Amino acid sequence: MKKPQTKAELRATLEREMRRYLDAGGQVESVPPGTSGRDPDGSRYTTTSLFNxxxxxxxxxxxxxxxxxxxxxxxxxxxPARRVRKRDAGGRQRVIYDDFGEPVRRVWDDSK
Structure with a gap:
């Protein structure tokens, strides 16, 4: 599995690419803050192809x-299919205790 790129690695990659572009003679145009990327003369709704x-x-x-x-x-x-429970068919197993509360044996009790 390929390790995802961290933010620091992404920043370093972008910085290297920008440095390479500027060293090759490229220029970066300064844009004032708050300027929209949309065409101010174009209609707001013509750019979407939703209902065209x-x-x-x-x-x-x-x-x-x-x-x-x-x-x-x-x-x-x-x-629905009737479910037969295992303990209903064969009774119930009870534990017999002695006078001190220790289990002595287990017996099957068929009475309900």
């Missing part, structure tokens, strides 16, 4: 939903 395309046709899924609902109703109408 025609509406796509939808795929009808009524049959699929009806089949799912029918299966769900069939599952609800089924009776």
């Amino acid at each position: 395309e025609p509406r796509p046709s939808r795929t009808p899924v009524d049959g699929v939903i009806a089949a799912i609902e029918a299966r769900r109703q069939a599952m609800r109408q089924r009776q």
Whole structure:
């Protein structure tokens, strides 16, 4: 697994690339703080392509939903299987204690 880059490593990489660009003759234009990156003359809504395309046709899924609902109703109408608990079928195991509270033996008790 590749180790993710730390912030310090990222800063050093950016600093090296910027140094290399400036040493090769590149220049950095100073922009005043608070200047937006958007075109001030352009419309606010023309840059988004959210509603420019025609509406796509939808795929009808009524049959699929009806089949799912029918299966769900069939599952609800089924009776759940009766679970037989192991201790109900064979009784219950009891511990017999002596006068000092120490266990002596275990016996099966079939009475309820």
